[in-house]
Amino acid sequence: MMHAHTNEGGPVASSSTGGGSGSASTEGKIRCIFLGEFDTTAGFKISCQVPENYISKEVFDAINVYIIPKPPLQRCNLTVNVMDVKIVGYPVGIQDQQKYTRNEFIFNLCFVCDSRSRSVQYEPVVKKLSEYLIMMEEESCFLSREDDKLRLQHIFETVLRDLNERKVATIVEGDNTIYLKIVMHKPDPPPVKDHMVPLLLANLRDTPLENWDLTTQQILPYINGINHVARIAAEADVETDLVKSCIQNLVYYGVVQLLPILKYSNVYMTQNLKHLIQSAALSNACRKYVALQPDKLLPSVQRIFQFYASMTHGVTLRAICQRLCPQHHNIDERKMVIFGLQHKFIRCIHKYPVFTGSVPSARQKMYTGLISFDEICCKTGLSPYTIEKDIEKDTNVTVIWK
Structure with missing residues (x-):
């Protein structure tokens, strides 16, 4: 310029x-x-x-x-x-x-x-x-x-x-x-990171593969709302930066939405839950989407609402599943989380470790309060359980939830 x-x-x-x-x-x-x-x-x-x-x-x-x-x-x-x-x-x-x-x-x-x-x-x-x-x-x-x-x-x-x-x-x-x-230009979406989970919008799932570019064709079968970017790159055998660029382009055009990694140790908070009850079309779409076995009796709106309403600060997804047993009511808890995030009924409370000691180790250098738990797991290749145990034992690390 x-x-x-x-x-x-x-x-x-x-x-x-x-x-x-x-x-x-x-x-x-x-x-x-x-x-x-x-x-x-x-x-x-x-x-x-x-x-x-x-x-x-x-x-x-x-x-x-x-x-x-x-x-x-x-x-x-x-x-x-x-x-x-x-x-x-x-x-x-x-x-x-x-x-x-x-x-x-x-x-x-x-x-x-x-x-x-x-x-x-x-x-x-x-x-x-x-x-x-x-x-x-x-x-x-x-x-x-x-x-x-x-x-x-x-x-x-x-x-x-x-x-x-x-x-x-x-x-x-x-x-x-x-x-x-006049074609309105959207601002560029934020950079896509390894730990982010892309979700293809439902109405585009049935688009024929040949209608997409070659990179999208390669990674599309692995975009399911569960796999994060690094896993998609490994499963599709496509270079990670190329996958990120492709997904960022799909986000720009409103084809893909980015979600946090779904883990049973996650904590979620409800928001705007009244919309689920107020809209019959939305509640029916939710019942169909979250059904564990779609050919059986669909889960009731009351059960789904109870599940979402149980999400609060300090309560993990694992604890909610143990108490409410969603699968006994034909509810797939993973799909319920995905639907809730997609429609903004819930949001994930992320953990950010902060190192407060004097001489950090290589891993502790990532504990800045700016890098989320999910991102640390992706960068180190360690399981959430391993990192959690490491943080619990370390008196020089504090965890911020936000």
């Missing part, structure tokens, strides 16, 4: 080919669309703007060097954030010695939004609409002829209205048609 700065208080411009303008905090509407030009007589000017005068002459005069920049910044997205507005453009120079007085026609189609609005989602639309206008200009001088400005204004009005209301717009000019669509 390239940055250009003016004097203190002046505009800041950023140029990118992949969305570097999006550090803002809110999603915002397009406030204005305008076409900036360099006229051989009048110099820098706005030749068409909707709504009219949204960008004042004073503001444009202050930033026109960024709207109509030098050739190295042409044909790439350029964003200027100044005076409470953010302007996303795609400056273009069309060379033609016969058509134009100075052998070149320079223009920039710009979208304007609020200065704190997120603008990265507009960059592909601005580029596509600019390329459409380039084609129209090369075919019929659509932009450089003054008598076509009313048609251009109508295009801007349609694009502004339809993109703000429906996020899609269709422009038809003669035999030329263009379809515009």
